[in-house]
Amino acid sequence: MPELPEVEYTARQMQESVVGETIDSVSVFWERTVSYPVLEDFQAEIAGRRIERVRRRAKLIVVDLSGGMLMTMHRRMTGNLLLLPSHWKVDTSLREADPTRWKVQGPRFTPDEVRPEDTDLLDYRQPFYCRTCFHFESGKLLLFNDLRKFGKLQLWPCEQEATLFAAFGPEPLDALFTPELLGVALAGRKTPIKQTLLQQEVVAGLGNIYADEALYYANIHPLRPAGSLSPDELYRLHEGIVAVLSSGIEHGGTSFSDYRDLQGRRGENANHLKVYQHQGESCVRCASPIERIVVGQRSTHFCPTCQLVLTDRSTIKAGGN
DNA sequence: CTATAAACCTGCTGGC
DNA sequence: TGCCAGCAGGTTTATA
Numbered sequence: 167m168p169e170l171p172e173v174e175y176t177a178r179q180m181q182e183s184v185v186g187e188t189i190d191s192v193s194v195f196w197e198r199t200v201s202y203p204v205l206e207d208f209q210a211e212i213a214g215r216r217i218e219r220v221r222r223r224a225k226l227i228v229v230d231l232s233g234g235m236l237m238t239m240h241r242r243m244t245g246n247l248l249l250l251p252s253h254w255k256v257d258t259s260l261r262e263a264d265p266t267r268w269k270v271q272g273p274r275f276t277p278d279e280v281r282p283e284d285t286d287l288l289d290y291r292q293p294f295y296c297r298t299c300f301h302f303e304s305g306k307l308l309l310f311n312d313l314r315k316f317g318k319l320q321l322w323p324c325e326q327e328a329t330l331f332a333a334f335g336p337e338p339l340d341a342l343f344t345p346e347l348l349g350v351a352l353a354g355r356k357t358p359i360k361q362t363l364l365q366q367e368v369v370a371g372l373g374n375i376y377a378d379e380a381l382y383y384a385n386i387h388p389l390r391p392a393g394s395l396s397p398d399e400l401y402r403l404h405e406g407i408v409a410v411l412s413s414g415i416e417h418g419g420t421s422f423s424d425y426r427d428l429q430g431r432r433g434e435n436a437n438h439l440k441v442y443q444h445q446g447e448s449c450v451r452c453a454s455p456i457e458r459i460v461v462g463q464r465s466t467h468f469c470p471t472c473q474l475v476l477t478d479r480s481t482i483k484a485g486g487n
Numbered sequence: 488c489t490a491t492a493a494a495c496c497t498g499c500t501g502g503c
Numbered sequence: 504t505g506c507c508a509g510c511a512g513g514t515t516t517a518t519a
Contacts, residue, residue, distance in 0.1 A: 167512040243511075244511095275504080301504055366513095366514085374511095422512070423511080440512095
């Protein structure tokens with residue numbers, strides 16, 4: 167679920183609220199969440215380090231730590247970060263009381279006393295799939311929650327950064343990302359544009375939701391061969407990518423099911439999507455029913471009228487929107 | 488190299 | 504009501 171806007175929004179919240187915190191220790195409740203280095207080294211190496219900066223690259227949250235290390239956090243499908251105030255404590259009693267439930271749901275967290283600022287957090291008093299808990303010296307807790315356990319945490323020396331990010335394409339919200347650069351990345355590719363946009367080496371950070379929305383914005387059919395786009399279509403697609411990602415960040419991300427922000431709140435961007443999960447509803451531009459097909463094993467939503475297959479709409483005079 | 492499928496996990500939905 | 508197959512926003516790895 168978390169694509170660029172959700173990761174960017176959370177990284178900005180972390181930059182606001184956890185810079186300066188020192189990590190005292192890390193509790194790991196699902197070992198495979200830590201994918202590098204081995205668990206014992208991860209825990210030993212990260213203890214005592216101070217958080218100096220939090221940023222984003224592609225769909226990774228990057229936490230710069232004192233002493234020349236960085237931690238990457240990838241949320242995959244259902245991963246979320248949650249910051250708990252210092253009067254909240256972890257309760258691991260379920261581990262012995264109900265091992266089966268513990269393995270699936272993880273620990274629970276409870277406040278010493280309920281304070282006014284806890285309003286959005288009260289639902290979290292039941293276990294909610296916490297996989298890793300960072301204990302700060304201030305007493306605050308940073309949780310990595312992940313229902314499906316696909317998310318990954320890694321700790322690397324800063325010198326490794328270039329290698330870690332080598333396979334990522336351009337950042338779509340960076341000024342260096344232009345229609346021309348997009349054209350170069352897509353040139354010669356015969357696979358459907360929808361599939362190609364999901365490849366992180368082409369553009370970093372797009373996922374299934376925003377790829378569909380960007381193609382709708384640009385009036386491009388998802389099955390168009392990626393290398394067949396005209397200069398005008400590349401211009402519109404570039405514009406669409408920037409527009410839908412910016413909108414996603416502005417509205418705090420898209421919360422269809424699992425995504426929550428650092429304070430446990432939902433994002434509002436689902437209210438601003440035009441085609442994703444709108445199959446059968448009327449296109450807001452032409453009123454045709456939105457269709458859903460499968461492209462490269464992924465659900466794909468589009469307007470069959472606005473996004474004409476294998477047609478460059480720039481050649482059609484004064485199109486209907 | 489491309490392309491498709493399977494794997495990693497749990498919860499939810501829809502069909503029977 | 505109950506059970507089970509199938510599906511979900513991501514990425515990597517294997518197989519053809």
